[in-house]
Amino acid sequence: MHEGPAGEPAPSPSAASVAPLLRPEGWALLEALPPYGGPDAAMALGERLRAEGADPAVVAAALTQSRLRARAEAKFGPFAAGMLLTAEGLEQATRLQVAAHHAQRFRDAGCTRVADLGCGIGGDAMALASLGLGVLAVERDEATAAVATVNLRHWPEAQVHRADVLDVVAELGRDAGVDGAWLDPARRTAAGRRVLDPHRASPPWSTVLDVARRVPATGAKLAPGVPRDLAAGSGLPAEVQWVSVDGDVVEAVCWFGPLARPGRAASALVLRSPGRGGAATLLDDADLPVPPALASPDGVGAYLYDPDGAVVRSGLVGQVAALVGGSLLDPTIAYVTSDRLVSTPLARALAVEEVWPFGLKALRTRLRDRGVGAVEVLKRGSAVDVEQLRRSLRLAGPHRATLVLTRVAGRQHVLLCRPAAPAPALTAG
Ligand SMILES: C[S@@+](CC[C@H](N)C(=O)[O-])C[C@H]1O[C@@H](n2cnc3c(N)ncnc32)[C@H](O)[C@@H]1O
Structure with a gap:
């Protein structure tokens, strides 16, 4: 069956799950909940809250959120406890440790305000903002944009804009006031299938290149299986970096312009998660002369x-x-x-x-x-x-x-x- 590009707008199941929590009474109930104690404890808690007169829709949304926050600890550590999440947004979000490396790269290149084009629930945008960078976060899904707004509430220099990236690209590099751009295209179709081809992700690879031509300091997250020469025909200076955490390859990132290191077309960033020491080891293609393979x-x-x-x-x-x-x-x-x-x-x-x-x-x-x-x-x-x-x-x-x-x-x-x-x-x- 043919399916269109990933992330095509579809009725968002997230909207219903987060809407009650965007009202003050919903947020207050969520913030008053004890840490998630498993399905049985959550059921008992739900019964008690409803018996005390809480709105069943608000209780259901808050308990779902509590479960998602517990799951999000693996990606966001203690920050998960203060975040708003959707199941799809959490699954697609960049884990904090990796997002911190992305953000550092923009800062090291001298960027001051970065457009996060398709920001999801804000995993990367939070890391950029927490390094003191201004962020223009763009997201077309209404509920997801609302969630990102909540997650970026601690950083006044981060704004979330509900729009289609394809409609804002033309303004980038002119009057959008950004000197960096980040894209983490959606790699799932509306039916939930994985998309490996970056040309079929949303926004597609052609948009990534379009952005990189307007904003030279552009980075784009891709599936680990992308070909090494993906950016070769673009005429843009680029470095593709593969990142692993505790032995699992989690992404490839194409860094363009000043974010790419001169003479480095490929690199590997090998991370250990914070629980395993948190070390980062970088290997470059220009580091060492390659010895010949065994002859016998x-x-x-x-x-x-x-x-x-x-x-x-x-x-x-x-x-x-x-x-x-x-x-x-x-x-x-x-x-x-x-x-x-x-x-x-x-x-x-x-x-x-x-x-x-x-x-x-x-x-x-x-x-x-x-x-x-x-x-x-x-x-x-x-x-x-x-x-x-x-x-x-x-x-x-x-x-x-x-x-x-x-x-x-x-x-x-x-x-x-x-x-x-x-x-x-x-x-x-
Ligand atoms: C992989 S997620 C981003 C995750 C994010 N980097 C994070 O760490 O939380 C991709 C997001 O891009 C959004 N998206 C896809 N196509 C878009 C478009 N054309 N315009 C705006 N947003 C888009 C999707 O709704 C989805 O939330």
Whole structure:
């Protein structure tokens, strides 16, 4: 079935869920609620509030909101408790940690007022405003624009404008008073299907380029699967950065003009969430000369490195090989090997115990000899069906192992691995 571009206006289910809370009595009830205590506690609380005479529609909206705020803590931490949310808006919102990196980039480029074109519930706009930047937030969905207005209430320099981005683009760069622009196009159709093609997102890629031509300091968030050369034909200077949080690739961002660093077409930003230390590690395509891939399987070293997804997506696996003093296993495969053990957030290190050409019989014998009863299987460039392989191996024994099924110097191999012992942190490139 053909569906139109993502985010086409449709009756918003959010409107009904937030409208009662935009009235003073609704907001007061919401603010007086205890923290969300699960569905049973919420049901009991709802019954009590209705018995005390509260309007059932207001109670329902406030309890929904309380549940959404609890869910939003994963993205917004303690700020979630003061936010207004819609289920769709929360799902699409940029998490605070990542939005803070976006905002910092605008500030570092000297921007003072940024247009957030399709601001949703305001995840990115809040981060921009909290760094002291003025924000012109544009959103076409009425309920979502109202929610963003509530979420931006602490920052008088942030205004929400209910409009279609396509109708305001022509004013940008002329009299809109902005020196930066941010777009996070909707990537879901009205029917809820995911849209991977940036040309079919809303606003579409053509609008992103149109904005970037009018406002050179433009950034646009995209699905992680976008091609690396997406901006190449535009004639605009651009850097695409892939971002991961705790190993999950959450976005690619195309940074244009002064937001793109000269000579950097691709980069990877590897983040740990605040609960896991909050570190940020950046890798660039211009950082290091890429070493050649292995010429023979004999060259497999004592360690295998499985690079973070943001590194793989950005095509910077060769730079990781340079960082750890190693080589790619194969020119077309995103695994690195080295005799050195270094600790880097950019890749997970495994100690290699044995390497041999792939063959089921040899694999079964070796695992049996070692008493391996459970395996983690990693694979790249291998057509093996992992579940079928597990069944055929008929594993038994007290030990665990990691099997890596991949191509080494052009031929299918198995690497039998175990977790590497902690290594000294990598301090210099
Ligand atoms: C992915 S969300 C933005 C999320 C936001 N960055 C955040 O962190 O909360 C995209 C938003 O763009 C809005 N949108 C899509 N097309 C639009 C258009 N042509 N004009 C204005 N808003 C639009 C959608 O309604 C949706 O709320």
